[in-house]
Amino acid sequence: MKLSVYAVPDSVADKALKDKIAVVIDVLRATSTILAALVNGCKEVIPAVEIEEVINMSKNYEKDSYLLCGERNIQAIDGFHLSNSPLEYTAERVSGKTLLMTTTNGTSAIKKAVDAREVIICSLTNVDATADYLASQDNDVVFICAGTDNKFSMDDVIAAGAVISRLSDKVENLDLDDLAVVAMSMYRSSSDDLHNLLKHSLHYKRMMEAGLEEDIRYCLTLNSAPIVAVYKDGVIKTIHKVLK
Amino acid sequence: MKLSVYAVPDSVADKALKDKIAVVIDVLRATSTILAALVNGCKEVIPAVEIEEVINMSKNYEKDSYLLCGERNIQAIDGFHLSNSPLEYTAERVSGKTLLMTTTNGTSAIKKAVDAREVIICSLTNVDATADYLASQDNDVVFICAGTDNKFSMDDVIAAGAVISRLSDKVENLDLDDLAVVAMSMYRSSSDDLHNLLKHSLHYKRMMEAGLEEDIRYCLTLNSAPIVAVYKDGVIKTIHKVLK
Numbered sequence: 001m002k003l004s005v006y007a008v009p010d011s012v013a014d015k016a017l018k019d020k021i022a023v024v025i026d027v028l029r030a031t032s033t034i035l036a037a038l039v040n041g042c043k044e045v046i047p048a049v050e051i052e053e054v055i056n057m058s059k060n061y062e063k064d065s066y067l068l069c070g071e072r073n074i075q076a077i078d079g080f081h082l083s084n085s086p087l088e089y090t091a092e093r094v095s096g097k098t099l100l101m102t103t104t105n106g107t108s109a110i111k112k113a114v115d116a117r118e119v120i121i122c123s124l125t126n127v128d129a130t131a132d133y134l135a136s137q138d139n140d141v142v143f144i145c146a147g148t149d150n151k152f153s154m155d156d157v158i159a160a161g162a163v164i165s166r167l168s169d170k171v172e173n174l175d176l177d178d179l180a181v182v183a184m185s186m187y188r189s190s191s192d193d194l195h196n197l198l199k200h201s202l203h204y205k206r207m208m209e210a211g212l213e214e215d216i217r218y219c220l221t222l223n224s225a226p227i228v229a230v231y232k233d234g235v236i237k238t239i240h241k242v243l244k
Numbered sequence: 245m246k247l248s249v250y251a252v253p254d255s256v257a258d259k260a261l262k263d264k265i266a267v268v269i270d271v272l273r274a275t276s277t278i279l280a281a282l283v284n285g286c287k288e289v290i291p292a293v294e295i296e297e298v299i300n301m302s303k304n305y306e307k308d309s310y311l312l313c314g315e316r317n318i319q320a321i322d323g324f325h326l327s328n329s330p331l332e333y334t335a336e337r338v339s340g341k342t343l344l345m346t347t348t349n350g351t352s353a354i355k356k357a358v359d360a361r362e363v364i365i366c367s368l369t370n371v372d373a374t375a376d377y378l379a380s381q382d383n384d385v386v387f388i389c390a391g392t393d394n395k396f397s398m399d400d401v402i403a404a405g406a407v408i409s410r411l412s413d414k415v416e417n418l419d420l421d422d423l424a425v426v427a428m429s430m431y432r433s434s435s436d437d438l439h440n441l442l443k444h445s446l447h448y449k450r451m452m453e454a455g456l457e458e459d460i461r462y463c464l465t466l467n468s469a470p471i472v473a474v475y476k477d478g479v480i481k482t483i484h485k486v487l488k
Contacts, residue, residue, distance in 0.1 A: 005396075007251060007255075007396065007423075008255065010255070011251075011252065011254070011255055011394075011395075013394065013395075148422075150255075150257065151255075151257075151421065151422065151423075152249075152251065152421075152422050152423040152426070153422055154422040154425065154426060157426070176444070177395065177396075177446060178392075178395065178396050178397055178398040178444075178445050178446055178447075179251075179395075179396040181398065181444045181445070182396070182398060182401070182426070182430060185430070185433075185441075186426060186429070186430075189429075189433065197429075200420070200422075200425045201422050201425070202421060202422055203422075
């Protein structure tokens, strides 16, 4: 099984995804928030790159059947029901609803993955479920990190490392590319205190400045959303839930 | 002083270089070879992206005043005087000559850096000289790693980390981007045995398969080419030599 890691969506080469499983990661916060929403019983999440796209899509839905969700540059979007804070996506708010979502980095990364055989939504909050699922498949895997402003973002690469570390315990003859080796090594050397490493990351610092410490704490809590989520035909749904 | 690291030239954003010093790194082997040639007394190195460009340029030079140098996909180029092995660039071969050079990844990375205020040629073989020079300047620095086939290459990022590690001992208030933090941490955790980490790298493995173990050993020997080299107006020259 070959594992490749891309630090930003733009660096994913043409044809790199063909016949492979793509794992999309945006720890702070898009994929963490999507997984929180699914765990709390939303019907589905539909990601879109542009705000206008989200608003146009909403015209196809019955009132009260959908929520407008997302952020731009960490801030909530005027007129939207929910921001990009996973803590807002409670069962009370999202249960049974279709979430129409756009975020600065995360939704673009998901769209970039469409040429893959299958697209998995991943964050630190579902690393065990994701690793178990990948180990059960017989496909090469490409991790697409959302990055921050199209630059390498430590939180996303660490999460890829967390999945790779678990895969390396389950699958023989893994073939890692350079960034996969680095990601696994970074994760293993910091897994007992991720905050201590990630506090040096630009995105972490920006979120702390924006008063989003609670969001960070949620997003860095491993396996708080123990599901496997797939993006298919434009829609993200849960395909497997780990029973506790 | 702000320090940013880009894993591949294509990821360098427009305007990211404005008013900054660019440090171009291709450990295996372009920048190591260029530095070896300069240390051994070549007059100058002129990098070009295409083989044809090198051949056309050579028509402007007197016979015996220049050498055609470089590689494609690790292999020597038919009709060229020297390959990309630093061990071939002895004083006997290169002294006083102009070297016209093209390599698969390295020369493109150098060309990518032209919008910077100054372009420094760096490898593990001149980390101390490069760090001392950067510490003496009052400019933000962008490290441009050549990468391998436009992907993250551990050897180049480790070399950036070696320079950043030294800078952090010399300069107060460094502001590192995420990949700069990771690069420094990778270097510091592996500096006592770089081979042990880098043997997992694609480029290292490819070179071992090609029988180029001696080249690897040379390229990973810190400070064997203790000079500061600058690319300016299309030409690479030594601007400072460390006296032993």
